[in-house]
Amino acid sequence: MFTLKDLTVEEYVLPGNAACPGCASALSMRIALKVLGPRTIVTIPASCTSVMQGYYPKSPSRVPFLNTAFASTAASASGIVAALEIKGRHGINVVGWAGDGGTADIGIQGLSGAAERNENFIYICYDNEAYMNTGTQRSSATPRGAVTTTTVTGKAERKKDVPAIMIAHNMPYVATACAAYPLDFAEKLRKAMTIKGLKYIHLLSPCPPGWRFPAEKTVEVGKLAVTTGAWILYEWTDGKYTLTGPSRGLTEKSRRRPLKDYLILQGRFGKLSEDDAKVLQEDVDLQWDKFNRRLRESAEAPK
C-alpha cells in the first residue's frame, strides 16, 4: 500500500493556482503529479482545471499541460500517445484530466472510442457532480435530489454510472477514488502507471461552492461520501472487482453510516424532505446490493 512516505516532497503543481478555497480537484492534481512524476504530459479540456491554471503567461505546473476543447480529452491523449510512439519516446505518462461534464456528457463519445481502441493512457475524471466551472449546472453525474442552477427543485434522475460504462469496454483497469482518501487514489494511480492500455480512474471531488458546504469541510464531506456508502471505492481489473479503503468494510448496511449524515452537510440537498432523503437512502442500499452481486459474481467467475 501507498504510504505518506511514498509521496515525494517534490511539488509539481506550482503555488498560486486559481482554484476555489477547499477545491478537492486541485488537491488531487497535486497528489496525482507527485505520483506520476516529471515524465508526464497532461491534457485538459474545458473544466474547472482550465481556470485553476490561471492566466497566460504563467504556468501552473512543472509538467506540460495541453489544454484542449471540451469533448476532446480522450482523443487528445490518443494523439499524444501516437506521437510519442512514432517518435520513439518511451516512459512518458500520458494523462487525460477531465471533469464530470467533460467525461459523462460531452466527452463520453471520444472516451468510449479511446477505450475501445485501448489507447495507452490514464484517464482521470474528477467528478464534482455538476458543471461547476460555469456555475453549477446539472450534469449526468449530478446525484438525484441535488439542487443545481438548472435543477432548481433538485435533480430528478439518478447519477450516471460512468465507471460501469467503462468496465463494459473490457479495458485493463477501472477504479473509483475519492479526494478525501489521497493515498488510496495514489495507490490506484501507481498501479495504473504499470498497466498498458487505457486506465480509467473516477475520482469523487467534493466542491465547496457547488455542493454548498464550508471550504474547510472538503475532506469531511468526501469521507462521509464513502463511509455512508454513497460513493464506493473499488478497482476492477481482469474481470475482478476489489473493494478498497473504507469501502471494504461496508458491504453490510449496518456498517454504513446513515446517508443523512452526508446530505445534511451540503446545501445542495437542503430542500430534501424526509421522504426524499429516504428515497436517496434506498438508492444507496440498492447500489450496494447491486455491487455486492457484482463482487460475488466476479469472485466466482473462472479467470
Place this chain on the structure above:
Amino acid sequence: MILTGNHAVSYGVKAARTEVVAAYPITPQTQIIEKLAELIAKGEMNARYIRVESEHSAMTACISAEACGARTFTATSSHGLAYMSEMVFWAGLGRFPVTMAVVTRTLAPPWSIWNEHTDILAQRDSGWVMMMCESAQEAYDTAIQAFRIAEDERVLQPVMYGLDAFSLSHTAENVDLLDQEAVDGYLPRLDPSKLPVYIDPDRPITFGNLLGPDRMMEFRHLIKEAFERARRVIDETAAEYSKIAGRPQTGLFENYRCSDAEVVVVATGASSGDVKEAVDSLRDKGVKAGMIRLKTIRPFPGEEIREVIGGVKVIATIDRDYSFGFGGILGRELSAYLKGNVFRYIAGLGGRDLTVEDFEDIINDALRRAEGRRGDVEEVWWGLKEVE
C-alpha cells in the same frame, strides 16, 4: 501511375513521410484513408494510424500529435468537416501545422453526396491556409506542398486543400509520382523545436490556459501576419516544387490567357479544366476571353488578382457555393477588390453537372449583360429550374 484524386492524396501524404494519421470515414473521402491504412499496414509507410470514432476526435488527435512533434494528416468531407469545425478552429488559432484534404460535398438536408464547395468555404475564418486542387496530379503535388507551407517558419499554420467530390476525388488519371529522395530533399523532417507549441516533459510549458482581453488581439495579429507572409511562401513553395517535379505549379492563382483579355472568368477546383476549354473555344471564335483559377483561397489573393485583371471590362465569377443573405462566397470576396462589371454566377450547387458549353454560355451571358450597363453587379443562378 493511374490514380484517383483521392489515392493521389494518399501517395502524396506517404511521400511526405507523415507520422500520424487520425481519420474517420465519410463519402467521398474514404479512398484516401483506406489507402493510407493499407500502406501503413503493409509497412510501406511508417506512421501511426488512429481509427478515431469521429471527425472531432480526428482533428483533436492530429492537433495533439502535432503538439508532440509529429507530422500529421487527416481527411474529411462535408458533414465530417462541419462536425470537426470546433477543432478546425483550434488548430488554426493554436497554430498547429496539421494538413487536411477536404473532398468537397454538399451539406444536408436533404442528403446529398455530390459536389459543392460550401463545406470547405464555411471554414474560411478558422486560421487555415486553404487551397483547391484542379487535378489528381495537383492533388498529389499539393499534399506534399501543404506540409512545406504549414511548417514554414514564416507561416506555421495548418493547411487544408479541397478536391471536388467525384469529378476529382474518384476520377482516375495518370499521376507522376516523385522519387522519395526528391521529396525528402524538398520537405525536411519536422523540427519540433520550431513549432509554436511543443509539448515535451523535458521543456515543460502550458499551452492554452486563460488569456485576458489585454493580450488576445496581439495573439490574433500574429496569425494575421503569418497569413500575409504566407502569400510569398505559397508562391515560393510552388516554384521550388516545380524545379524538382519538372512541371509548372500554381501557388496563389493561375493566370490563363488573361494578358489581353476583355472578359475574364474566375473559377476554382476541378471544373477549371473545362473553363479553360471554354476560354480556348471562345478565343477561336474571336472573343478575347481569359481565366483566373483560384488555387489559394486563404490567404485570399484579391490584390494580386486585381493587378492582373483590374482593368478588364467584364468579369464573371463562378461559385459552386452559397452564403445565404450574401451571395456566392468567392465572387463576393473578389468583388471587394474589383471595380466595374463583375457578374457573379452561382452554378453547380448540389453537384449539378457543368459542361464546357455551360462555361462558354456563362462568359457570353456576362458579355451580353455588360453591354450598356456599366458598374452593375448582378448575381445569376445558372440553369435554375422552375419550382414545381
